[in-house]
């Protein structure tokens with residue numbers, strides 16, 4: 001008769017059937033799509049596994065999601081979220097990306113909630129691991145373009161992973177930057193000047209975004225001290241469009257977010273090395289890895 005669950009020996013484990021994918025709750029969302037917690041339960045007896053499913057709200061982004069899938073399925077690193085497969089049996093544009101589910105969620109939720117039992121050394125361990133993931137990504141000739149605390153996942157208190165590749169671009173054929181075409185609402189407060197002004201994205205642009213991410217981490221992702229808040233407080237609240245122009249102007253004039261109270265001077269020094277105006281003057285992920293490894297060997301920071 002018709003199988004209600006497919007015999008295990010004949011299935012491709014990366015091919016997820018939509019009829020067995022049960023939505024539980026939303027894990028997060030953006031303009032183009034969302035990530036949902038689902039139970040994949042082919043036996044229909046609740047013994048299945050929990051997975052994170054990324055899908056689109058608008059079908060015209062499906063080419064982006066397909067690119068993201070082809071990117072993430074070839075990335076193997078301890079500090080990069082694991083690809084599990086795709087769900088595409090509804091055919092066409094409605095493809096879904098299936099990833100491992102990390103119950104602790106992103107740093108943005110985790111850090112404020114666990115602030116009291118996370119010391120600065122632990123924060124530097126997370127910084128080190130993000131740099132290791134980014135160094136690997138760069139070695140595969142990818143630019144992330146959306147590095148921020150909201151996209152970093154927590155496996156456990158000693159392990160974090162880069163959790164999203166929705167804006168990652170390949171810079172193969174020896175190009176050294178990616179030219180942004182679509183004017184999607186970019187996370188401007190994490191963007192380097194060259195991205196804001198010329199829409200050019202270098203690997204060094206990811207280093208700038210890492211500096212903003214490290215700023216968030218050292219502030220325990222405190223909402224009051226978030227990059228948008230800090231920028232708006234200092235360059236003045238203004239109306240929509242003007243904000244970007246004022247942000248660029250401030251950065252061009254050398255303004256940078258000030259050291260958060262909870263951030264040690266020597267860490268803030270590293271953050272500022274990520275924010276050199278000229279991309280070529282910025283520190284690279286390898287040097288940052290050395291610095292953080294050194295900090296982690298010292299007793300007190």
Ligand SMILES: C[C@@H]1CCN(C(=O)N2CC[C@@H](S(=O)(=O)c3ccccc3)C2)C[C@@H]1N(C)c1ncnc2[nH]ccc12
Pocket residue numbers: 027028029030031032033034035052054055056061064081099100101102103104105106150151152153163164166167
């Ligand atoms: C922090 C993660 C990435 C960010 N995110 C999210 O919701 N988004 C990523 C991109 C945007 S989008 O889907 O709108 C988008 C779609 C297409 C183009 C651009 C953006 C939303 C939440 C995730 N999250 C809480 C997770 N928690 C636990 N386990 C997990 N496994 C995998 C993710 C995940």
